[in-house]
Amino acid sequence: MPDRIAPGERLIERVGSPLLSPLDGDQEAAWIEVIRKMDEVYADLLRYETDLEEKNTALEEAQAFISSVIESVSDILIVCDRNGIVLQVNPAAVRLLATPADAVVERPLGDLVDAADGARIEELLRAPSSSEIALEIRFVTAHGLSDLYAINGATRCDQAGHRVGTVLTGRPIGELRRAYEALHTAHGELQRAQRQLVEQEKMASLGRLVAGVAHELNNPISFIYGNIHMLERYRERMAAYLTAIHGGADPAEVDELRRRLKIDALLADYASLIEGTLEGAMRVSDVVKNLRRLSFPRTGETQPIDVDRIVRTAARWAARAKPGHVELAFDIAPEATVIGNEGQFHQIMVNLVDNAIDALRGHAAPRIEISARRQDDEVAIAVADNGPGLPDGMIDKIFEPFFTTKPVGEGTGLGLWISYGIAREHGGTLAAANRNGGGAVFTLTLKAGP
Structure with missing residues (x-):
């Protein structure tokens, strides 16, 4: 590229040249203005060229970045036009189909899938612009039919919002199923752990409840047991006394036995013993009733x-x-x-x-x-x-x-x-x-x- 000349320098060179015929003042001023405008346009063209080169470099870098991202995506990617003709595939799709990309491009999408899934592909290609369709299909590869793939199809639109094609992405159902099973297993383990912790807390609450009930029952059961023990002793005395009476003992002997066994005090104590035992039984009954109410x-x-x-x-x-x-x-x-x-x-x-x-x-x-x-x-x-x-x-x-x-x-x-x-x-x-x-x-x- 020749050295750039500042505006006005070429004008001075030409005006001062002996080859130019003498001009009057108006003509010379007009030529100077024309040449200055030409120099300004030339400078703008140089600046535009520099900007264009920078933008082109940036565009190439963006294109390289997008291409690297598409190539590194593990899911298959297929881009079609509005008629279902394949325009582009990523390396994952090439590996799936076991066919070079050049042999896949320009082919109808329906040729790449199982014939049984042809109706689903047609439905996908006719989908409205704002819709997304999920379906499960098998692809025709160089080695036969592929495994079942989960495919998401989205409409590709231009700047005006008009439909210009379809984009398909997908991955094997088996991989999704394994991921789902792993997630389901983890969720189940979490639920089991939570249930175990809740059950532990319930058992702790039950332990506190049982301890309180044990203390609550201890007193009435204790004096019920004491009263029963005393009644058993009274029964033995009363049995000895009645045996003597029914055995035909002398009245004096009976009176002596009555005083020695304290039969009168025994009979007087019967009422309080029975009353206390009944009271203890009622308290135990109340505790049991409360427990039955709490069983829910x-x-x-x-x-x-x-x-x-x-x-x-x-x-x-x-x-x-x-x-x-x-x-x-x-x-x-x-x-x-x-x-x-x-x-x-x-x-x-x-x-x-x-x-x-x-x-x-x-x-x-x-x-x-x-x-x-x-x-x-x-x-x-x-x-x-x-x-x-x-x-x-x-x-x-x-x-x-x-x-x-x-x-x-x-x-x-x-x-x-x-x-x-x-x-x-x-x-x-x-x-x-x-x-x-x-x-x-x-x-x-x-x-x-x-």
């Missing part, structure tokens, strides 16, 4: 629940299952009832009281206050303690699964999560907060009963 064989069963009875029972059983002593204070509104499953409501209350007792571990004067108040068509049951309260940032996480502040081995982090889920299933809420005077409070809100 049908999870969807709901009924009006006496809040006072369940709350006191759950709190008493939870407290007796823990070592040490904790003061329980109740403030239950008269005739407070909620609608729900009695066993699940009991489970929530046991979990809340159990957590409150754990929070009071080491406290000099542990105290738990349980209250229930009706608010419009709901009943709010609050379980509050005088412990250290909930640390900052814990309130937002406390109902998350597996979150626990207990030492390793003492908690699964599922008790409050399960309780929160039960409350939601009943159309209620379970919330946690810190009390103004210290300690934490958990509030369970459920739909009020009639």
